[in-house]
Amino acid sequence: MYTSEQLLDLKELPERLVIIGGGYIGVEFASIYGDFGSRVTILQDGQRFLPREDEEIADGVRANLESRGVNVMTGVAVQSVLSQEGSALVTVKKGGDIIRLEADAVLTATGRRPNTSGLGLESAGVELNARGGVVTNEHLQTTAPHIYAMGDVVGGLQFTYISLDDFRIVRSAVLGDGSYTLKERGAVPYSVFLNPPSPEWEWESRRPEIRVTR
Numbered sequence: 001m002y003t004s005e006q007l008l009d010l011k012e013l014p015e016r017l018v019i020i021g022g023g024y025i026g027v028e029f030a031s032i033y034g035d036f037g038s039r040v041t042i043l044q045d046g047q048r049f050l051p052r053e054d055e056e057i058a059d060g061v062r063a064n065l066e067s068r069g070v071n072v073m074t075g076v077a078v079q080s081v082l083s084q085e086g087s088a089l090v091t092v093k094k095g096g097d098i099i100r101l102e103a104d105a106v107l108t109a110t111g112r113r114p115n116t117s118g119l120g121l122e123s124a125g126v127e128l129n130a131r132g133g134v135v136t137n138e139h140l141q142t143t144a145p146h147i148y149a150m151g152d153v154v155g156g157l158q159f160t161y162i163s164l165d166d167f168r169i170v171r172s173a174v175l176g177d178g179s180y181t182l183k184e185r186g187a188v189p190y191s192v193f194l195n196p197p198s199p200e201w202e203w204e205s206r207r208p209e210i211r212v213t214r
């Protein structure tokens, strides 16, 4: 069973890769390893794939992956992952059925938490929330006023450009007039990273019609 970093360290390509979690990392790795030649299965617990996306986008991503041979299973509950000689056995429940999948590697892509436990932050007066994220105000100042927190450790949106923009907020607070805060950030654009659609994939015909109503 691997995290995304550990999977990239493997010296051999897993012939059968099972990915637990159909979120952004799961989808990105399914795309990469599918193109490398692994037989990839994504296990998503809810009925909807990429549940945070608009349905049209999620359907488009799923169709793209499936057209490249990725098996997407939704509405499945992982019961167990057992190591056996040189491989793993993943048991899932779908409705009333028990399904067993053999895999050469299993990627867990079910979400990331801030790595804050054991640092003794409480002793420094830095408060954490229930998920281990550092509690801050809109200047990213923690509950210890001389300590600021930026990036994933704050426990908000986990994107590279959020951590970059967090720097601007702290710079404004520490070196500037403090006028740039979380409140000024506004909407944050983001992407679902996949390989570009192949020419055979008819994006044009699948593009949802967008109507603007006033």
Ligand SMILES: Cc1cc2nc3c(=O)[nH]c(=O)nc-3n(C[C@H](O)[C@H](O)[C@H](O)COP(=O)(O)OP(=O)(O)OC[C@H]3O[C@@H](n4cnc5c(N)ncnc54)[C@H](O)[C@@H]3O)c2cc1C
Pocket (backbone or CB within 6 Å): 004, 025, 028, 115, 119, 150, 151, 152, 153, 157, 158, 159, 160, 161, 163, 193
């Ligand atoms: C597989 C994957 C794909 C991603 N794809 C995208 C993407 O396409 N686009 C995007 O915007 N974002 C993506 N992200 C998210 C992005 O990587 C993070 O949001 C970003 O790296 C956060 O930056 P950071 O500086 O807060 O944390 P990190 O980049 O994680 O840096 C934290 C550093 O602190 C170190 N560290 C941790 N604990 C300790 C400790 N106790 N003591 C000392 N050092 C410590 C870590 O080793 C690490 O070097 C992806 C993340 C993953 C895992």
